[in-house]
Amino acid sequence: MKKTTGYRRVGNTSVAIKPTKADHSFNFLVDFFLAVLLVIIAVPLWSTITLSFRPNDYIGNNLQGMFLAPWNWSFAAYKALLGNQGFILAFKNSILILIGGVATSLLLTIPLAYVLSITTLPGRKFLNLLIVVPYVFNVGMIPSYLLVTHLGLIDHLAAIFLPGAISTYNCLIMRSFFEGLPNELKESARIDGATEIQVLIRVILPLSKAIIMTIGLFYGVSFWNDFFHAMLYLNDNSLQPLPILLRNILMASGMNEYVEVNAFGDAPIAAIKAASVFMSAIPMVIAYPFIQKYFTKGTLLGSVKG
């Protein structure tokens, strides 16, 4: 098949444009750059994956370990992780935080963004200012801790997502998206007697799948990875989510100096660390391809008036 750099119209027909030397050079540079990028991303990923499969009696450096034959791989780390009650419990807590967090955040962000997108809203500028100011000037850890304490949320999973349920950044993206929707649609619904809530639910939301999925993904990733708030607000260890356990596993580097086995049995701790990193990333890795099509569309549309 002949290579082309594009087509131009001649009368009613499209004619292929023959690539020049400069096009070839440019394409080569782009390909080279992408190949380097691929290596930069793939090597650490592959290193982590192979590390997670290393057997306990493996000795050798990381480079050699990356080329360990698959028939020498050990599944001990995954077996140990999946058989560990603490890991299962932490995974469950993370899922609860993810679901609760995304649902709460979307339920609060969508109406707020919609209200702010209505140009006729009295005091709209002032309301926008109220929302943007805390985005620029962060309230800090101690006041947040005091707030959570006084709300009685210490040792509640809701403490992880409720205080930060609305992200200003996400809200502004969503507001821009709503502003970009044709005003005529809203007007016609209003003329038909719809209230603002009905306009939002019946007219706006069906057109906003892309932005909802995108913002939902943003929220999901941040709640899934949230270590700090869980560390701060959850004293009951049975409520701790995956990032806390992951951190504890990753911190267990000096363990082999003191005990014969680790909490995960015979699997080497380096393999356990790598396997836990890999497994904790799996839900997000699975979610991304399904949401990716909305993701690009949603962020681009949101940026038009951003």
Add this chain to the structure above:
Amino acid sequence: MKKHCTSRIGMATVVLLLSLSLFAQGTKEEVKAAGPTSVELWYGAAITEAGPPPADWVGFKVIKDKLNIDLKLTALPSNENDQDVKIQAAAAANNLPDLFMVRRDVLSRLVPQGLVAPVDDLYAKMPVRTADHYDAVSQNHARINGKSYGLADPGSINMNEGLLIRKDWLDNLGLAVPTTTDELLAVMRAFTFNDPDKNGKNDTWGYGAFQEINNFEAWPGRRLEPLFGAFGVDGTWSLKESEAGLNVLKGEFYDAMVFLKKIVDEGIMDPNWLSYKKDDFRAAWKQGRFGIMREQNAAFAAQANYAPFDKNFPEGNWIVIDPPKGPTGKASIGPYTANYRIYAISAKAAKEGKADKIAALLEWMASDEGYYLLGWGVEGVNYTKDADGIPVAKGLADPNLAFSAPGGQTVTQLRNMVFYNGDIELYARYPLYVTETSKKEMSALTVMREMQTKAWTAQIGSDTLPIPNADLKRFYEQGLSEFITGKRVLNPANWAKWIDEFKKLGGQEWNDKGVAFAKENNLLTR
């Protein structure tokens, strides 16, 4: 349409509110009434990645029945910085738990705020525990403004590292154990160039190390301290009254640098030492890359850790040796400090009259019942005792519940609160075993005991001295490594110039602050 829509929103709101109850699994504040005293304890977990003791842990019941205490446990984060953040946030909200583990520098910030209660009068109320855990050094460790504000339990074992050499390589080459720096150099050269493992390849080096740096063991760090100890400048500081201050400012430090540079320039140290991480270093000695190293007793001799080396080199034989003597006869494996885990009582708990209850709890932990229950679990379930009365993980109905197995580790999470490095726990931790391939009898405890007989430099409290700011630290580490790697020429003139620059950048101030701190806290020795 309007009605339909409103009801949908109403439903969604109700679902959201109801779902919040899903997350409300936490504990509510205790209703104060006649009944057990609630004691909230934030502890340092023994095995950070294992879970907390289960809700039906027998310890909760025993403590309630015997002491009338309702114990609530929270494992602190595994990372010290995270621990500090959690404690400081709770302190800012006046929400500190009754009893909590805390680092000394955080404690010293909490005390002036009146958030921590003094514990001086508690020692007498805990005679057994005080005898085992709190000697004079311990009681002094958390002393601030003349009062003890923390119960300092013994931490990790001191002097549990040693200088090791491949005896089989020495024998292959007909060499004796080196006792001086000159002899050490000769052995390193032979290990590098004379094929000590007789495999016909030029694949070995004399010394192996990696950069392991901390507050009291600055660059080049712990693994090279035996070399610097030969010049009397091991560790970041000298705490001798007559010469107190930063070692880097002493003339002998330059001599030690010249010695290290010679080793590096001759290529008789594993060249990867600047890039090795701990795990790489440990993989390297198990692969037979070098024949002299400083290593920790269990990392070297515990069964699982020694097994790969045993498999690779059944004839291999590491022995613990004395640190080499330098030109003036000085020798040291390196500096050691006294490690403590400080437990503090919040002022709030003391005001609520809980201090005596906490003392009773800690004293019970030091009793035989508490010691074994928290240290190893339930006899017959989590451990059995051997003929010498040492807890062992043998003869159990469910081996997974053994104190050392994944299923049993959660019930021993508080063991650091009862262990004091006594013989029973050391025998249990480091049992005697026979290696699988070479059938050698080994014990990490025997190795440790031998390591402890070697020359060390006592620097109690040096880990609590002021640390430099990030820029000065970088200048220090980068400068020294550049001298060794040849990016800077190491000669007296360049060295003096670099030291001047170091002092100007804040090195002199760091030195003076450290000396003043050491004097204030009685850390200087004669």
